[in-house]
Amino acid sequence: MNRKLFSFPGGIHPPENKLQSLNLPIQSVPLPKRLILPLQQHIGAPAKAIVNVGDQVKKGQCLAQPQGFVSASIHAPTSGAIAEIADHEIPHPSGLASLCIVLQPDGEDSWCEAQPIADYSAAKPAELVDKIRQSGITGMGGAGFPTSVKLSPPADSKIESLIINAVECEPYITADDMLMRERAAGVIEGALILNHILQTRETLIAIEDNKPDAIAAMRRAVEALSESHNSQPHNIEIVVIPTRYPSGGEKQLIQNLTGKEVPSGKPPLHVGIVVQNTATTYAIHRAINHGEPLISRIVTLTGEALNKPGNYETLLGTPIEHLLELAGIDNQQLSRLIMGGPMMGFALDSTALPVVKTTNCLLAATNTEYPEQPPAMPCIRCGACAEACPASLLPQQLLWFSMGGELDKAEQYNVADCIECGACSYVCPSHIPLVQYYRATKGELAQRRADLIQSDHARDRFEFREERLAKEKAEKDAKRKARAEAAAKAQAAKKAAAALEAKEGGATKDSSDAKPPSDKEDVVAAALARVEAKKKAKADAAAKTQQQESS
Ligand code: SF4
Ligand code: SF4
Incomplete structure (x- = not known):
């Protein structure tokens, strides 16, 4: 029986453009001359380097350890020597530089000793979560949230459903599609491990109906699982959902599958759900069952400026120029290079940047394929943006607040719930780059919060110092007073004695x-x-x- 599906508001149907990167199986990538590994490839605190320049390292060796709970480690994608630890430009919309470890491969590709967990079903959930943390696994489909954090819900929360997000709704990107076609059994193994950790009632693997080969491969893998685990029933269900952008948004997917709405500002945990990306789920399988940390990922290389588009198994830290050459870049035709898809990705201005844990796609677009956006015109109040918004926001109002710098108003109108899907910009007849305004406003709000925390800390420090000085002064005054009283007493006694003597x-x-x-x-x-x-x-x-x- 097919599962009852629900819906989410808004959504659009942009051209998919996925076929061009689905013609070849997953390709391997020769070792580049050097690998650039940013210490911050995830949300949270950057990792801390534990190697020095000149060190020889093995493939899979930990190079940088997490700092704090929300952080992730970095491992050597191959064996070689640490050539440099210095600031390099990283792939980020800010275009800023960040501390990176540069590894020069020795060509041996020799592994350090792998330490898999022999039987995950006999392991305690905490042991598995720790292994996932030690393996540097982060969300590979979005912002790069450390996976171990998502798998450590508060003790009093009950997780009902685990959702594996295999939707991949963004145009052009096919990395998860190919992963499921070729390595479905590994994805299913990852889902079983996650289920063992979270002990959920159901495990739903959601795939859009524009991926028939991936759906078939995953269904075969689940059937094989049923046959090989006759005595151990599983709770995995492949759920096929209609293709509509952005059905892969976490909150939209939850609503689509369960009808539950995650309240503003709350995580999916709030409604008893954990969502994990397909590539992340596969990485968990490699870490637990094979002892391999996260050192590579599948990247979709696509766009009409490439002669050999496809999906490439890429070591983290590989310079983008190395990949583009492999995929037959035509630099004369290249108009825009985008990391991510055309809806949620961001433009890169250098090909020297490295592939990181969240790099699912590189789109090398020609001018015809991705023409310059026409100049923005005034808003005509058509309301198309509000109709398209999957988060039920009021994009037009948010635009006024963003343009006017009214941060409080933007906050009141829930700009934080904007998933930056770009559906509003896509439908706007006035070509207003709405999502760019919201990104900027969200950035300003984040900065304001950070400043507030910093000023709170500064105020606390000031008040603490004032309190300490006042206490020290009070102690000194009390001592001085005690000394004066003692002296006065002695003086009085002396006088009394003298008087007695005279008498x-x-x-x-x-x-x-x-x-x-x-x-x-x-x-x-x-x-x-x-x-x-x-x-x-x-x-x-x-x-x-x-x-x-x-x-
Ligand atoms: S879609 Fe564009 S023109 Fe229409 S209301 Fe929204 S911002 Fe204004
Ligand atoms: S970018 Fe934000 S405001 Fe625009 S449609 Fe998406 S969620 Fe709504």
Whole structure:
């Protein structure tokens, strides 16, 4: 029985342009002269290098360790020598440079000792999650969120469904399609491992209906699984969904499959669902069952400026120019080079940039294929953007707020829920690059939040310092006061003793024989001693007089 499907709002049907990269099986890529490995290929803190320039490393060896919970390690994609640890331009919309480890391959491609987990079904979930973390696995279809974090839900949350996102709805990209056609069994193994970790009620593998070969391959793999695991029933279901962009958006896919809406600002966990990308699921299988960290990925090389488009198994860190040469780039024809697809990707201005964990596609487009966008015209308030928006946002209003720098208003209108799918820009008859405005606004909001946190920290530091200084001053004042009081007391005691001494008749020669009080002795005791001495002197004198008289 077919599963009941739901729907999500909006969506569009741009030309798919997928066939051109589906003619060849997955190709291998010869070793490049050097591999450039950014320490930040994921969301979160950058990894920390644990090798030095000149070190010899093996394939699969850890080169940089995660720093903190939300971070991911980096491994050597082949054996060789560490040639450099320095800033290099990285593939990012900002175009900024970032710290990279540069590895010079030695051509041996010799592995370090692999440490697979012999039987994942006997392993504790925490052990598997730790292995996934140690293997540097991050989301390979989107922003690169560390996978181990997604697999560590709070103890009180119940995960009902695991969804493997094999939708690949973006035009041109076929990397997941080819992965499923050729390595379906590995994807299914990854899904079983994920299910063992999360213990979900169901595992849904969602594929768009424009991938019949991948659907068939995955169904065969599930059937084979049923035959080989007769006594161990599984809960994997292949769910075919209608082709509509952006049905691969995480929240849109959840709504499509389950009818559940993930509230604004909340992760899928909030509705008891974890979503993982197909390539990530396959990488989990390689890490657990083969002990291989994430060191390569399949990249779709496509666009009319390439003579040999296809899908290429590419080592992370491979310079893009190396790949483009392999795919027969015609530089005369190349008009625009895009990383990702035409809807959500971003333009690159250098071919020296490296492939990273999230590089699913390189689109080398000609001018006819990807013409310059006509100049933007004023908004005619047609409302087409709102109709196309899969996140039920009001793109036209968001545009005004973004253009006017009204960040608070943009926030109120949930700009954070924009998945940057570009559907609004695609349908806008005025050719307004709406999504670019939203990206900029989201960036400004993120910066504002960061500044706020920083100023909060600065204020906390200031207040802490003021408090410490006030405490030190209060302690000093208290000590000074105590000393003054002690001195006053001593002075008063001295005066009292002097007065007593004067009352007793003043000092005599004999009294001077009494030992004077040292500074440390009590002055009152000393005075009393002197009085006693005087009394004794008087008594002695009287006795002497009496003695003389009687004799
Ligand atoms: S689609 Fe373009 S022109 Fe139409 S309302 Fe939206 S922004 Fe304005
Ligand atoms: S880019 Fe954002 S605003 Fe535009 S359609 Fe997509 S989700 Fe909606």
